[in-house]
Amino acid sequence: MSDSSIDWLTKDRAGAGTEDDGLRDLDWYHHDLSRHAAEAVLLSNGKDGSYLLRKSHDDPKLYALSVRGTDSVKHFQIERTECSIKFGFNEFHSLSEFVSHFANQPLIGSETGTLLILKRPYPREVAEPSIYESVRVHTAMQTGRTEDDLVSEAPSLGTKEGYLTKQGGRVKSWKTRWFILHRNEMKYFKDKMSTEPIKILDLTECTGIQFDYSQEKVNCFCLVFPERTYYMCTKTGVEADEWIKLIRWKLTQIKKSAKT
Numbered sequence: 001m002s003d004s005s006i007d008w009l010t011k012d013r014a015g016a017g018t019e020d021d022g023l024r025d026l027d028w029y030h031h032d033l034s035r036h037a038a039e040a041v042l043l044s045n046g047k048d049g050s051y052l053l054r055k056s057h058d059d060p061k062l063y064a065l066s067v068r069g070t071d072s073v074k075h076f077q078i079e080r081t082e083c084s085i086k087f088g089f090n091e092f093h094s095l096s097e098f099v100s101h102f103a104n105q106p107l108i109g110s111e112t113g114t115l116l117i118l119k120r121p122y123p124r125e126v127a128e129p130s131i132y133e134s135v136r137v138h139t140a141m142q143t144g145r146t147e148d149d150l151v152s153e154a155p156s157l158g159t160k161e162g163y164l165t166k167q168g169g170r171v172k173s174w175k176t177r178w179f180i181l182h183r184n185e186m187k188y189f190k191d192k193m194s195t196e197p198i199k200i201l202d203l204t205e206c207t208g209i210q211f212d213y214s215q216e217k218v219n220c221f222c223l224v225f226p227e228r229t230y231y232m233c234t235k236t237g238v239e240a241d242e243w244i245k246l247i248r249w250k251l252t253q254i255k256k257s258a259k260t
């Protein structure tokens with residue numbers, strides 16, 4: 001760790017340094033990485049427990065820690081105040097204190113009941129080969145198209161996984177299942193260790209999601225499909241709210257992309 005990283009807070013307090021003094025020396029600090037790119041990078045090239053630090057685009061005082069779980073990426077807020085760095089219930093008074101906390105493989109318990117162990121930082125610099133394929137054929141497949149016909153697209157990210165208790169379709173028994181929300185699919189498995197999903201729900205078919213108060217359970221929400229309404233519940237209201245917010249956001253994105 002270089003001296004400048006230890007100085008992160010003090011330099012800032014004195015107003016002498018730039019906002020990222022010190023942080024830039026951390027090889028797992030990805031200054032400009034968006035939430036989208038962090039998810040893509042960690043899902044495609046990270047492992048369970050890989051994490052990185054990035055700047056939040058919402059507020060100059062906020063940073064985000066993106067952590068890869070088994071099949072999803074969770075983002076946690078880190079707040080930098082005048083004299084400390086706040087992360088969850090912890091407060092650190094220097095960057096080195098904050099960094100050594102990570103060296104001890106901290107455990108993060110999220111509202112979804114899953115525990116994440118921060119195992120390995122994901123570096124900003126990754127070895128890249130400078131080896132290129134040679135072009136043998138290069139011809140148009142569709143003629144008459146112009147630059148205006150090029151529409152860039154990518155499915156919206158936003159991943160989430162965790163246990164939800166769901167109600168059966170015809171037989172109304174409640175079963176706790178492991179859910180993975182990825183792209184426009186919500187899959188559920190018998191448990192976290194299962195590799196084959198019981199079912200895959202296609203969110204492009206989903207017509208809505210909302211809190212539900214019609215069931216005997218609390219923290220319940222329903223996911224409406226033309227042929228069935230799925231009732232699910234979580235341990236806490238915060239958790240239900242997280243699922244609802246993310247799924248609702250995905251449904252809005254799906255609607256938007258259907259219009260274009």
Ligand code: 4IP
Binds near residue numbers: 171172173199
């Ligand atoms: C089952 O009840 C489970 O709740 C199933 O859930 C459910 O299937 C069945 O719905 C329901 O009959 P029992 O285990 O008490 O028999 P899971 O698949 O998570 O095990 P769904 O469609 O909800 O997955 P029906 O519609 O088959 O009755």
